Amino acid sequence: MTDKQRINRVVTRSGDAGETGLADGSRWPKDAPLIVALGELDELNAMIGMLRTQPGAEKIALLDDIQQRLFDLGAELAVPGSKRLREADVEELDTAVAALNDVLPPLREFVLPGGHPAAAFCHLCRTAARRAERALVAADHVQPQNPQSLRWLNRLSDLLFVLARTLNRQHEVSEPQWRPR
Numbered sequence: 001m002t003d004k005q006r007i008n009r010v011v012t013r014s015g016d017a018g019e020t021g022l023a024d025g026s027r028w029p030k031d032a033p034l035i036v037a038l039g040e041l042d043e044l045n046a047m048i049g050m051l052r053t054q055p056g057a058e059k060i061a062l063l064d065d066i067q068q069r070l071f072d073l074g075a076e077l078a079v080p081g082s083k084r085l086r087e088a089d090v091e092e093l094d095t096a097v098a099a100l101n102d103v104l105p106p107l108r109e110f111v112l113p114g115g116h117p118a119a120a121f122c123h124l125c126r127t128a129a130r131r132a133e134r135a136l137v138a139a140d141h142v143q144p145q146n147p148q149s150l151r152w153l154n155r156l157s158d159l160l161f162v163l164a165r166t167l168n169r170q171h172e173v174s175e176p177q178w179r180p181r
Helices: 003-007 033-051 061-078 087-102 117-142 147-170
Strands: 019-021 027-029
Touching: 027 033, 033 061, 033 117, 061 087, 061 147, 087 147, 117 147
Parallel strands: none
Antiparallel strands: 019 027
């Protein structure tokens, strides 16, 4: 096998016994909290990619930055002990949430997922972000993770909620609200 064939090889068969390899060469069971967190981040990144294809969301530059940071976070997990996300990344999300939220009407009732298709997809991404956050917290219980990454992932779900509200407002679609019995 040539070097090029080895590099381009997708099917390695090395995971057939239920283990996967990290970038540092270590092998982990596929159900280990760290590997589960990596999988949740991968799914979230794919969902953000789908969100970016939705009419009304395709030009939101911040979503590209989010996908880049999700890959950075995955790289952190693939090399245990490395730190790629920084306080500045958390602050960037805080600033974006504040800017979007400043022009929205105050919440008077709980918002249900839905409205404009891009907003509904934002809510789906938000739930995936929360699931990824729970998985990262579980991994942190086993092996300490970068505190900035935990904070960033928490802020990401907040951003996606506010972005969903923003998209509904931009498209003049009323937000579905909970009507308690």
